Amino acid sequence: MEFGNIVRVFIFVLFALNVAKTELDCRIQADIFFLLDNSGSIGKGNFRNIIKFVKSFPGNELKIGPNDIRIGVMSYHTFVHSEFGLDEFEDLESFRAGVRRIKYHGGSTRTYLAIRQMYRRGFSTENGARSSVAKICFVVTDGYSNHKYKTLLAADTAKKRGVIMFSIGVGHNVNMEELRGIANKPTQDYVSFPIGRDAYQFGIAAFSNDAYLEFNLNTNLNSRSLLAATDGISYRGGGTNTDDGLRLAHKSMFKSTNGDRTGAPNILVVITDGHAGDHSATVKEAKMARDAGIKLFAVGVASNVDWGEIRQIASDPDDDHVVAVSSFSKLKEKIETFTKKTPIKTEGKDKLSSRLS
Numbered sequence: 001m002e003f004g005n006i007v008r009v010f011i012f013v014l015f016a017l018n019v020a021k022t023e024l025d026c027r028i029q030a031d032i033f034f035l036l037d038n039s040g041s042i043g044k045g046n047f048r049n050i051i052k053f054v055k056s057f058p059g060n061e062l063k064i065g066p067n068d069i070r071i072g073v074m075s076y077h078t079f080v081h082s083e084f085g086l087d088e089f090e091d092l093e094s095f096r097a098g099v100r101r102i103k104y105h106g107g108s109t110r111t112y113l114a115i116r117q118m119y120r121r122g123f124s125t126e127n128g129a130r131s132s133v134a135k136i137c138f139v140v141t142d143g144y145s146n147h148k149y150k151t152l153l154a155a156d157t158a159k160k161r162g163v164i165m166f167s168i169g170v171g172h173n174v175n176m177e178e179l180r181g182i183a184n185k186p187t188q189d190y191v192s193f194p195i196g197r198d199a200y201q202f203g204i205a206a207f208s209n210d211a212y213l214e215f216n217l218n219t220n221l222n223s224r225s226l227l228a229a230t231d232g233i234s235y236r237g238g239g240t241n242t243d244d245g246l247r248l249a250h251k252s253m254f255k256s257t258n259g260d261r262t263g264a265p266n267i268l269v270v271i272t273d274g275h276a277g278d279h280s281a282t283v284k285e286a287k288m289a290r291d292a293g294i295k296l297f298a299v300g301v302a303s304n305v306d307w308g309e310i311r312q313i314a315s316d317p318d319d320d321h322v323v324a325v326s327s328f329s330k331l332k333e334k335i336e337t338f339t340k341k342t343p344i345k346t347e348g349k350d351k352l353s354s355r356l357s
Contacts, residue, residue: 028063029133031070031086033122036102037141037170038075039109046171047104049198050140053168055096056196056222064092070130071095072122076114077107082121087128111145111182115154119161139182140168143175152181159184196221201261203253204230207245208238213252217259242276242313246285250292266292270313271299274306286313299323 034054038047054073063069070086083102089095118137123129137158145151159165167179195201201221204214214233220226249268254260268289276282290296298314300307303326314321 029068029130030136031123031129031133032072032136032138033086033118034071034073035111035114035118035137035139035141036073036075036083037077037109037111037139038081038105038107039077040106041109041142041144042171044104046142050170051099051102052198053140053196055099064095065090070128072127073099073102074114074118074122075102075105076110077105078110079107080110080114080117081105082117085122085127109141109145110147111139111141112147112150112154115139115151115158115182119154119158119163123161123163134164135162136164136166138166138168140170141179142171142173143167143169143178143182144173145178148178148181151178155182195223195226201259201264202226203259204233205245205248205253206233206236207241207248208236209241211241211244211248212236213248216253219259239277240272240275241278242270242272243278243281243285246270246282246289246313250285250289250294254292254294266294267297268294269297269299271301272310273302273304274298274300274309274313275304276306276309279309282309283312290315295321297321297323299325301325 034057036047036050036054042050057071064071066087071089072086073083075081075083084098089098115137121127123135125131129135139155155165165182165184167182169176169179197218201217203217203219206212206214215229220229246268252258254266256262260266270286286296296313296315298310298321300310300322305324307322307324310322311318
């Protein structure tokens with residue numbers, strides 16, 4: 001498996017999904033609904049971030065129009081507000097202007113009502129839905145609905161009706177169990193989080209005979225550029241100077257000039273077979289990283305992993321910070337277990353800086 005594909009396991013691609021394309025001109029077509037949590041638990045600050053995310057979602061590469069992408073939005077709290085239907089906007093600027101007009105309300109979190117209204121009315125021909133294109137729904141929420149059972153039942157009904165369900169976690173105390181229940185399977189492909197300055201940031205370093213900075217936290221601030229950058233990473237071969245990779249991460253990459261943010265938890269994921277060229281230096285650099293407040297995850301890959309070294313790299317306890325896979329091709333099968341251990345709950349902090357080495 002190419003390195004870029006390994007990193008893809010950790011990064012959600014907002015539009016790597018089953019959209020329909022016409023055979024004549026390869027035009028991307030999909031009917032998409034956003035269900036935005038507008039409740040009191042989200043708060044005004046997070047709701048502003050949600051609005052920014054939805055406005056930026058189509059990007060400049062995707063065309064909104066009657067024969068292209070159609071997007072509708074509902075927001076919900078105690079009640080459901082149909083902000084606009086699928087056929088209301090015919091270009092990107094009018095769509096963004098419509099999103100900017102959405103107001104924050106507060107109240108309870110009746111996610112199930114929004115999901116029901118989405119599949120009953122949102123994806124109706126009267127509301128601009130088309131029978132021949134993919135139906136996709138993004139539920140943007142903290143995952144704490146007032147009626148979990150009703151929410152999961154409504155999501156299951158939507159899936160049975162052919163709606164591809166994605167869930168996007170927002171805030172500092174995300175209920176991952178409920179988000180996984182809302183989303184299609186496999187959950188690692190349909191449960192995600194926004195990428196950007198006010199959300200999750202990723203940087204990558206690689207190491208062999210030396211350590212190589214691929215890109216910093218503030219270099220790729222959307223999923224498309226992030227994936228394009230990882231696809232450009234080349235295999236180098238050579239030795240295993242894990243200590244150099246760790247040193248580059250904790251001394252350079254986790255700096256404010258390179259995108260690190262005050263108050264954002266710092267996470268470092270080390271993917272290796274655990275046979276470092278200099279074991280003592282590797283253990284020393286890992287300790288320095290942990291002492292600097294960086295949470296270290298170690299992913300051991302191959303059948304002859306040095307588990308003693310892997311455990312000395314990772315933060316404690318090992319059960320929460322060490323992941324084992326027999327080969328790179330098996331890495332994706334383990335990722336859901338890994339993501340369950342990633343500290344989405346961040347003790348009052350709603351930003352995350354992450355890095356893969």
